[in-house]
Amino acid sequence: MRKSGKKLAVAGFAALSLIVAACGGSSDSEETAEPAACETTTPVKLQLQWVTQAQFAGYFAAQDQGFYAAQCLDVTIVEGGVDIVPQQQLADGAVDFALSWVPKALASREAGANITNIAQIFQRSGTLQVSFKDAGITSSADFAGKKIGNWGFGNEFEIFAALTKAGIDPATGVELVQQQFDMSGLLAGDIDAAEAMTYNEYAQVLEAINPDTGALYTPEDFNVVSYEEEGVGMLQDAIWANADKLASDAAYKDTAIKFVAASIQGWAFCRDNAEACRDIVVAKGSTLGASHQLWQMNEVSKLIWPAPMGAGMIDAAAWDRTVTLAQGTKNLEGSTVLTAAPTEGAYTNDIVTAAYAILDGLGVDYKGEAFAPITVTLNEGGN
Secondary structure (H helix, E strand, O other), X not given: OOOOOOOOOOHHHHHHHHHHHHHOOOOOOOOOOOOOOOOXXXXXXXXXXXXXXXXXXXXXXXXXXXXXXXXXXXXXXXXXXXXXXXXXXXHOXXXXXXXEOHXXXXXXXXXXXXXXXXXXXXXXXXXXXXXXXXXXXXXXXXXXXXXXXXXXXXXXXXXHHHHHHOOOXXXXXXXXXXXXXXXXXXXXXXXXXXXXXXXXXXXXXXXXXXXXXXXXXXXXXXXXXXXXXXXXXXXXXXXXXXXXXXXXXXXXXXXXXXXHHHHHHHHHHHHHOHHXXXXXXXXXXXXXXXXXXXXXXXXXXXXXXXXXXXXXXXXXXXXXHHHHHHHHOEOOOOOEOOOOOOOOOOEOOHHHHHHHHXXXXXXXXXXXXXXXXXXXXXXXXXX
């Protein structure tokens, strides 16, 4: 999913390096970059998929540590919500860049949103289906006849893909339950298997008190079905850009390269400084507690690192798997996420490759081959 690009020696990149040098920068991703003495500063709006949390820590870190400022960018990070479709905000011109899962964005693109994936930040799927041990659900084949929770809003695509692979008709073989964005339905016994992200909802059940013991639940109390391990994981958080502007506006393309470079630098900082990024996210106003955010930071890093070809590189095989699943997975009405393969330009590695030239000059490790997760102790309620 990632390509080094270290040997590129293109004249355009050399010019870009001069621009970056003029703007200043940090020689170490683990140090705060000094704000640049820029002749001009480019305002940038980034649309998040959801509310402030460590799922987006790399962007908050790039803002907090001055990595964006060192590229002469003034970045505003816009929170998401249930009624906000990030890729549509991008297509409508409300923001400059947006974060979105690949199948959701491709569905919007098929509907007319001319957007393109310029950096695949999450290299692996973090979606799970979590159940109590006594439900006996250890694979998607065990979903048959069970109450299966899902959030909707495009978050259910992997569930339908797993059901399809297991030969289960989603319309008749299971009872699909609309799930809140928490684990209350599972804990109350209203759902047999609840949708969860490794970095968020799964932690919520481990932060809850087991009424039988008076202590927190443990991983041994649950079974977890990973869609990545089931072979139906789809590409998730990616940075999307306006395809029309990318093709016609040289200044926007230059901004995209700088933005991706500084964002990856932010993620590298968080990889190496999990607690510092936890503190940054908490200070930004997250409603989730400190131990929950540290768990989230650690789990999100597992979805990014290690990145043998480089963080953000779009791997053709993973892309093709996502597209194939999106074309072949039917929903309750028998429709598929995509009716045809995406047209040319749905993704490009040109931007992230150019960003690596900047990161090489800053000495930033954008592969993280030595990454090792930390051990996180959750507290009740995630506090």
